[in-house]
Amino acid sequence: MRSVLETDWFYWALAVAVGLPVGLVVLTEMHNALSRRGSYLARPVGLLRNYILPLGALLILLVKGGEISAETTTVRIVATVLGLVVMILLLSGLNATLFQGAPDTSWRKRIPSIFLDVARFALIAIGVGMIFAYVWGANVGGLFTALGVSSIVLGLALQNSVGQIISGLLLLFEQPFELGDWLDTPSARGRVIEVNWRATHIDTGSGMQVMPNSVLAGASFTNLSRPASSHSLSITTVFGTSDAPDEVCRLLTQIGGRLPQRRPGATPTSVALGRNEYRTSIPLRSPADDGAAKSTFLRWVWYAARRAGLHLDGAADDFATxxxxxxxxxxxxxxxxxxxxxxxxxxxxxxxxxxxxxxxxxxxxxxxxxxxxxxxxxxxxxxxxxxxxxxxxxxxxxxxxxxxxxxxxxxxxxxxxxxxxxxxxxxxxxxxxxxxxxxxxxxxxxxxxxxxxxxxxxxxxxxxxxxxxxxxxxxxx
Incomplete structure (x- = not known):
């Protein structure tokens, strides 16, 4: 009995025999509690309980308990599988803690998915290289050097294309617009229906405008949907010189307030611009209502001006003969x-x-x-x-x-x-x-x-x- 207690493998085996069941029980309770709360950390804890803890115990038993050399193929395979699972755990844990639970207004939610994919690929490449270097004893330094040189050469050859892609990705990271927003750009005006890492698709009402993100990143454009509930339609009309400005403004404001597209709770305004011109600003629910609101307003003003005896576009009403x-x-x-x-x-x-x-x-x-x-x-x-x-x-x-x-x-x-x-x-x-x-x-x-x-x-x-x-x-x- 004394010789058994004096051996190193006994204590390692005892630690695994006691620690593995206790660890499984503790991690199971944690996993159940996180699952009930709907936490994003439930999946990383499940990986730790189902794979990493058993594989770690097996590796300890093989190397310390069984006194098997770390150079054997069996031990290297177990260590490789353990390293891959640990890498998956780290990626899942970082994703859960940094991005999945991030508030909608934080910078973490604005990072384009392609940035995350590239970062995951880089971490996986580094992790695989470390596994080959430390577990299998491979020389990966030359491979990384070759990849680095190739990347530099490829980047120099495609610097214009890569620059456009990076500009587009930075635009996506900033997120000055979202799906459903209305944009007024130098070449198109419409609603954003799709955004990817290369281009933004804008529905102009008469077709689909596909605009590269690099073009948007280098140009000035207006987001008509931000801030929310701030969009207004401005319409300019012309009346006769004999029409009283206050009477014209009252009529225009009244017609603007009756439009079905008007934003609830908002009041239109009309001002005289001089030279018989008047501008009416009508708060609308959405830029999508611009066309219908303008058409209805101008049509109703035509009738209302004639009923009021005013001269829209200088014309008099000769209907009531x-x-x-x-x-x-x-x-x-x-x-x-x-x-x-x-x-x-x-x-x-x-x-x-x-x-x-x-x-x-x-x-x-x-x-x-x-x-x-x-x-x-x-x-x-x-x-x-x-x-x-x-x-x-x-x-x-x-x-x-x-x-x-x-x-x-x-x-x-x-x-x-x-x-x-x-x-x-x-x-x-x-x-x-x-x-x-x-x-x-x-x-x-x-x-x-x-x-x-x-x-x-x-x-x-x-x-x-x-x-x-x-x-x-x-x-x-």
Whole structure:
């Protein structure tokens, strides 16, 4: 017994017999705890438990316990496998601690993947070289020297191409833009849909622009998506010299605030630039809305300027001619039970106005100052539900009207939008008051329609069903 205790292999074997089970138990508990928390360190701990600890114990038993020479092929194979697994552990551990758990705004998240791949390849090459040098006794110095010289020669031969690639990689490392951002570059304007180590792909709306990263790195460009919620569209319009600047700015600001592409909570601004020019800045949700917002704004301003008597591009509105007015009055005369004398009187108390498709004609919560009769076109009446959704109540066509609460001085319960270009004959409230006082039957007709429409709007605003399940009464006369 005394001779066994005095041998070196006994203590090594005892250390392995005790240390291996204890180490496996401890590492298993650590692995389970990290897995439950979803930690990135669970995989490195699993490698340590499943491979490195058993292989290390086997190597100790072979060299120290079995007193087998380190020069034998068996020991070298075990040492080689152990070295490879240790190398994998180091790479996995560095990746988990430095990059996978890094915050999104840190520099570690901005490193392009190609940089990480090159670094991994270099570490693997160094690790394999050390294994061959220390385990197998190979002379790897000459190999590394040859590789270094070859790299220098290749770099000198391809310095222009390599320089472009490096510039692109540095651009990716800085990350001045991300997927989905809108860029305005000297040669293209559009949304970034793909970024790789060589080029950036930009969707311009009329095709795909493939722009080398080196070109972007050497040029000045604008990221329209940063900072977030800061993009605005500027539109310049020209009005007549006789138009009051304050009135023009008020109209432009009002139209800009009604655009569906406007960013919620933001307010457009309009300023006079001189020489009859005005610039309107409209905050938008995204640069993707630029085209639609500009088209809609210019179209709506054309109609609104003519209704307000302003001269967009110096042009005057000649639509409401006496012939057009007389035709419109004759068209609505049966609905209002108008006599010939009353038709002539109506001409002096009404206006003919046109609205573009999509323009809002009536606003919920406002008291209309006029009753509007549809001469041509269609109007979609909608209400806002309690959950914020918009439900259509009905579509008004020719010979129908809206703004019926004008007579009773109550707020409108529904919004109205022109479906197509719509022409309205707008009748003043005072004239309607006198008209219904002289004609009790007309007052009854309008009163009945007011009640029907109020009931329909209230039912739709409180409904939780789909629009198709909402019952709407007929308003046709």
């Amino acid at each position: 006496p012939e057009q007015m007389s035709k419109a009055v004759r068209k609505i005369a049966p609905a209002l039970r108008l006599s010939h004398t009353e038709q002539l009187d109506l001409l002096a108390h009404s206006t003919l106005a046109r609205f573009g498709a999509g323009e809002q004609v009536q606003f919920a919560g406002e008291i209309p100052s006029r009753m509007s009769f549809i001469v041509e076109g269609r109007i979609q009446v909608t209400v806002a539900c309690k959950d914020g959704s918009i439900l259509p109540v009905r579509t008004l066509a020719e010979d129908d009207f809206l703004g019926q609460t004008t007579l009773i001085r109550e707020k409108a319960l529904a919004d109205g939008h022109a479906v197509v270009e719509t022409t309205l004959l707008q009748v003043e409230r005072d004239f309607l008051d006198r008209l219904v006082l002289r004609n009790p039957l007309l007052l009854q007709d309008i009163g009945r329609m007011i009640e029907e429409r109020r009931t329909a709007a209230q039912q739709a605003s409180t409904a939780v069903a789909e629009p198709s399940s909402v019952s709407t009464p007929s308003f046709n006369r």
